[in-house]
Amino acid sequence: MEIVLLENIKNLGKIGDVVNVKRGYGRNFLIKYGKALKASEVNIDLVNKKKTDLSEKNITFKKNAKKIFDIINKKNYKFSKRTKDNNELYGSIKPRELSKTIESLDKIEIKPSQFDLNKEINKIGFYEAKINLHAEVQAKIHIEVVKQEEAN
Numbered sequence: 266m267e268i269v270l271l272e273n274i275k276n277l278g279k280i281g282d283v284v285n286v287k288r289g290y291g292r293n294f295l296i297k298y299g300k301a302l303k304a305s306e307v308n309i310d311l312v313n314k315k316k317t318d319l320s321e322k323n324i325t326f327k328k329n330a331k332k333i334f335d336i337i338n339k340k341n342y343k344f345s346k347r348t349k350d351n352n353e354l355y356g357s358i359k360p361r362e363l364s365k366t367i368e369s370l371d372k373i374e375i376k377p378s379q380f381d382l383n384k385e386i387n388k389i390g391f392y393e394a395k396i397n398l399h400a401e402v403q404a405k406i407h408i409e410v411v412k413q414e415e416a417n
Contacts, residue, residue, distance in 0.1 A: 266291040267304035269312050272323055273400040274300060280319045281312050330399035333373055338404040342366055345413045348389060357387035
């Protein structure tokens with residue numbers, strides 16, 4: 266499926282580029298979330314006319330991403346969880362929980378889809394997660410998972 270991009274997308278292209286993507290990715294993600302349009306002469310002309318506006322919007326988005334980056338990059342977040350005897354968690358820590366924690370502590374909204382976890386967070390220990398704030402801005406956070414003290 267050929268699409269024309271409305272914003273810079275990492276590993277795909279820049280604003281106005283016409284790229285080939287798999288049909289599901291194009292239809293269910295890029296077009297659905299306003300990141301691209303189906304490639305047709307009308308849409309390509311439309312994007313080329315609006316390219317400066319889209320570029321300015323992208324620059325603003327990137328500046329906001331850099332502000333968020335300055336706040337959360339290399340920041341530590343601590344989670345206290347119930348564990349089994351072998352230090353495994355009863356439930357793993359998911360991006361949605363990370364998103365809610367950052368929002369409550371730092372008053373910054375980050376979508377769960379922006380998180381890139383290297384591995385599943387399902388044991389006590391230290392982890393690192395990447396957050397894709399913009400196609401060109403990626404923050405790293407440190408996550409510490411500790412055993413929750415039993416209240417008797």
